[in-house]
Amino acid sequence: MDFPQIIELLGKGVGYTIGVTVACSVTGMVIGxxxxxxxxxxxxxxxxxxxxxxxxxxxxPVLVLLFIVFFGLPNLGLRVPPVVSMMLSLxxxxxxxxxxxxxxxxxxxxxxxxxxxxAMGLSRLQILLFIxxxxxxxxxxxxxxxxxxxxxxxxxxxxxxxxxxxxxxxxALSAATLRGVEIYLAVGLIYFAIxxxxxxxxxxxxxxxxxxxxxxx
Amino acid sequence: xxxxxxxxxxxxxxxxxLDGVNFDLEEGELKIVMGPxxxxxxxxxxxxxxxxxxxxGQILFQGExxxxxDTDVRALxxxxxxxxxxxxxxxxxxxxENVTLALRRLRRLPVAEANARARHELSRMDMLAxxxxxxxxxxxGQKQRVAIARALAMDPAVLYFDEPTSALDPLMAREVVNMLxxxxxDKVSILCVTHDLYLARAAGARVLFLDQGKILAxxxxxxxxxxxxxxxxxxxxxxxxxxxxxEPLPI
Numbered sequence: 001m002d003f004p005q006i007i008e009l010l011g012k013g014v015g016y017t018i019g020v021t022v023a024c025s026v027t028g029m030v031i032g033x034x035x036x037x038x039x040x041x042x043x044x045x046x047x048x049x050x051x052x053x054x055x056x057x058x059x060x061p062v063l064v065l066l067f068i069v070f071f072g073l074p075n076l077g078l079r080v081p082p083v084v085s086m087m088l089s090l091x092x093x094x095x096x097x098x099x100x101x102x103x104x105x106x107x108x109x110x111x112x113x114x115x116x117x118x119a120m121g122l123s124r125l126q127i128l129l130f131i132x133x134x135x136x137x138x139x140x141x142x143x144x145x146x147x148x149x150x151x152x153x154x155x156x157x158x159x160x161x162x163x164x165x166x167x168x169x170x171x172a173l174s175a176a177t178l179r180g181v182e183i184y185l186a187v188g189l190i191y192f193a194i195x196x197x198x199x200x201x202x203x204x205x206x207x208x209x210x211x212x213x214x215x216x217x
Numbered sequence: 218x219x220x221x222x223x224x225x226x227x228x229x230x231x232x233x234x235l236d237g238v239n240f241d242l243e244e245g246e247l248k249i250v251m252g253p254x255x256x257x258x259x260x261x262x263x264x265x266x267x268x269x270x271x272x273x274g275q276i277l278f279q280g281e282x283x284x285x286x287d288t289d290v291r292a293l294x295x296x297x298x299x300x301x302x303x304x305x306x307x308x309x310x311x312x313x314e315n316v317t318l319a320l321r322r323l324r325r326l327p328v329a330e331a332n333a334r335a336r337h338e339l340s341r342m343d344m345l346a347x348x349x350x351x352x353x354x355x356x357x358g359q360k361q362r363v364a365i366a367r368a369l370a371m372d373p374a375v376l377y378f379d380e381p382t383s384a385l386d387p388l389m390a391r392e393v394v395n396m397l398x399x400x401x402x403d404k405v406s407i408l409c410v411t412h413d414l415y416l417a418r419a420a421g422a423r424v425l426f427l428d429q430g431k432i433l434a435x436x437x438x439x440x441x442x443x444x445x446x447x448x449x450x451x452x453x454x455x456x457x458x459x460x461x462x463x464e465p466l467p468i
Contacts, residue, residue, distance in 0.1 A: 116305035119268055120319045120371070121294035130322060134309050211309045213353020 006186045009173055013166035018194060020165060021152045023083055024091040028147065031095025036102035036136070037128055050099075057096035062154050065089035070161045082161040094151050101143030105136040138215055141206045148198055152191065166190050218277070219244045219375060219406050220265070225274035227260055227430075234260045235271065236430035242375070245404040247397060249417045249438070252427035253453060258410040259302075261427065262377045265408070266297045279374060295323055298368030302380040304360040306352040312339060312363045313348040316370045324371070338366040342396070358389035365396060369405070376400065378409040382416050394419040414442065414457050426450055 035050050057065075066089035073080050080088065109132055117127045159168035170187045174180045220242040227235035234257045242248055250258050263269040265276060267283060267290045276283050283293055306315050316335035320326045326334065339345045342362040352360055361381065368376055382390035390413065397420050400407060411417060417424050418438050426434040426441060434441060434450055442454045 110305070110308070112301060112303055112305040113307055115268065116299070116301055116307075119266055119294055119297075119299040119301075120367075121291045121323055122319070123291065126322050130318060131307055138309065211353075212351050214308050214351070 003182060003186065006173070006179075006183055007190070010166055010169050010183070010186055010190060013164055013169035014190060014194070016158065016163050016165040017152075017155055017167075017190075020083065020086050020090075020155045020158045020163060021148070021194070021198070023087050024094060024151045024155070025148045027087040027091025028094025028098050028151065029144075031092060032098025032102050033133070035095065035099035036106055037133070039099075039103060040106060040128060040132065041124070054096045054099055057093050058100075060093065062090050062093055063157055063160070065093065066157055066161065082158070082163045085161050086155075086158055086163070090151060090154050090157065094147055097150075098140075098144065098147050101140050101147065102136055104143070105139035106132055108139050109135050135214065138206070138209060138211065141202065141215075145199055145202050148202065149195060152195055152198060218242075219246075219279060220408070221275075221277040222265070223275040223277075225261070225264060225271055225276065227257070227264055227269065227271045229272075234430055235264065235274075238274070238427070238430070238432055240425055240432055240435065242406060242408055245401075245406055247401050247407040247409065247420060247422040249420060249422050249424045250408065250410045250427055251412060251417055251424055254412070256427045257430045258412075258427055259379055262299075262379050262408070262410055265377060266294050266299060295319070295371055296374045298365075298371065298373035298376040300361070300364045300368050300376065300378045300381060302383055304352070304357075304364040304384070306360055306363055306367070308352050311349050311351055312344060312355065312366075315352075315363055316367045319367070319371050335366070335370055338370045339363070341369070342366045356389070357385045358392050361385065361389070361393060362396070365400075375406040375408065378407065378411070380411055380413075381409065382411065382413045387415075390416065391419075412457065414454070418442070426453075428453070 035054065039047055039050055066085060069080055069088045070082065070085040113131055114127060117131050122130070155165065156167035158165045159171065162168075166187055170183050174183045177183070218241055222238055222240050225235050225238040226233065238257075238261060240248070250261065252258055260269060264271045265278075267288070271284060274284070278293070279296070282288075306312075307318065310318065313332065313335055316338055317328075317331040320331035320334055321328065324331075336345060336348065339348055342365055344359060344362045344366060347355060347359060347363075352363070355363065365376075381393050385393065394416055397407065397409070397416075409416075409420070409422075422438075423435060424438050424441050425432050426436075428449065433447060434445060436445065441450065442458075445451055445454075
């Protein structure tokens with residue numbers, strides 16, 4: 001079995017790896033944006049709850065949370081499918097980290113713009129949607145790239161709950177052929193290629209929506 | 218009467234910022250508010266559109282008491298144009314989008330109609346050629362014009378200017394005076410807070426002198442600047458004149 005053949009066999013898991021990474025990143029985005037926006041409402045009891053949520057989920061190891069969701073919840077009568085388990089563990093933890101990225105970005109918005117929007121008669125929700133969120137997302141690109149890369153690198157945990165991703169294919173192939181060095185070298189190359197694809201896609205988006213003078217330093 | 222302010226009081230952190238302010242603004246009138254730094258000029262403007270809530274007094278806007286608890290503050294603000302000291306343009310939006318935002322989100326105008334209305338206002342401010350530029354690509358004077366177009370697009374009953382020349386160089390400050398004259402010709406009611414003596418003189422409007430939260434005088438600028446009976450007012454303007462006198466050119 002030569003190297004291209006190994007890559008081809010591992011390729012069967014690429015779709016799952018990308019799928020898990022995208023699903024967990026989207027979950028993280030939704031949770032991160034929601035927490036950052038809710039924080040902006042400046043309602044103290046809610047802020048305390050959000051703060052505790054972020055504090056706890058940033059501290060939990062991904063694998064521990066994944067096992068709690070996938071192996072623990074069925075004991076309570078809740079059977080969670082593997083991909084959803086990944087979203088509820090890796091995705092939620094990514095959301096806790098991203099919420100901090102978004103909060104920092106929101107703090108970079110000129111308060112005078114918010115005051116001008118209030119003076120204009122826009123509601124708090126309209127200010128969030130049309131003034132704060134578009135700028136927040138642009139300011140957050142470097143932090144988002146960082147977090148999505150982390151999600152990709154934690155995605156191999158998917159094999160522990162039975163998702164046939166690149167890692168699972170590699171373990172099966174390695175057990176059958178005993179050619180671990182070539183196989184895991186190929187796995188590394190595949191992850192690097194996915195990383196490159198992800199980063200290229202995000203920077204292309206950033207370039208498409210770049211505003212002169214907003215994010216350049 | 219468009220605006221009537223009676224005995225307006227604003228206090229916070231144990232400090233009285235406005236202490237019984239009284240004045241009127243008629244339809245189509247331009248009035249200037251001057252006074253030393255920290256005298257309450259900007260707070261006064263913020264109270265007038267409820268960005269700040271006064272602790273006492275009465276503000277009648279178009280005959281309606283806007284300090285009543287049941288006042289629809291957002292609806293009130295849509296009838297008032299506010300031009301900020303530092304322009305406060307939305308940096309992620311083009312000049313055109315800055316002007317259309319309120320038209321689309323508050324007036325619910327369709328895109329084409331909002332764009333047409335915004336282009337009309339930008340054209341009035343001689344900024345149509347710059348409609349697709351972002352704030353960072355505009356000069357201070359151009360930003361000021363977009364900010365005014367944005368305020369005018371909602372067809373407000375009054376425009377409040379907060380220090381419109383403080384972030385501009387002298388040449389651009391002259392442009393602001395020209396704009397004020399143009400808006401006055403168009404019968405736009407304006408209340409302008411400034412410490413710029415040139416602006417106050419050139420605008421040719423009555424000046425309210427605010428000091429320590431009180432209106433000490435209301436008069437024509439020349440009489441106020443040169444020969445007012447109150448020595449505090451004469452001292453303030455003499456000092457301002459000294460500070461704003463241009464440096465002599467080096468020989």
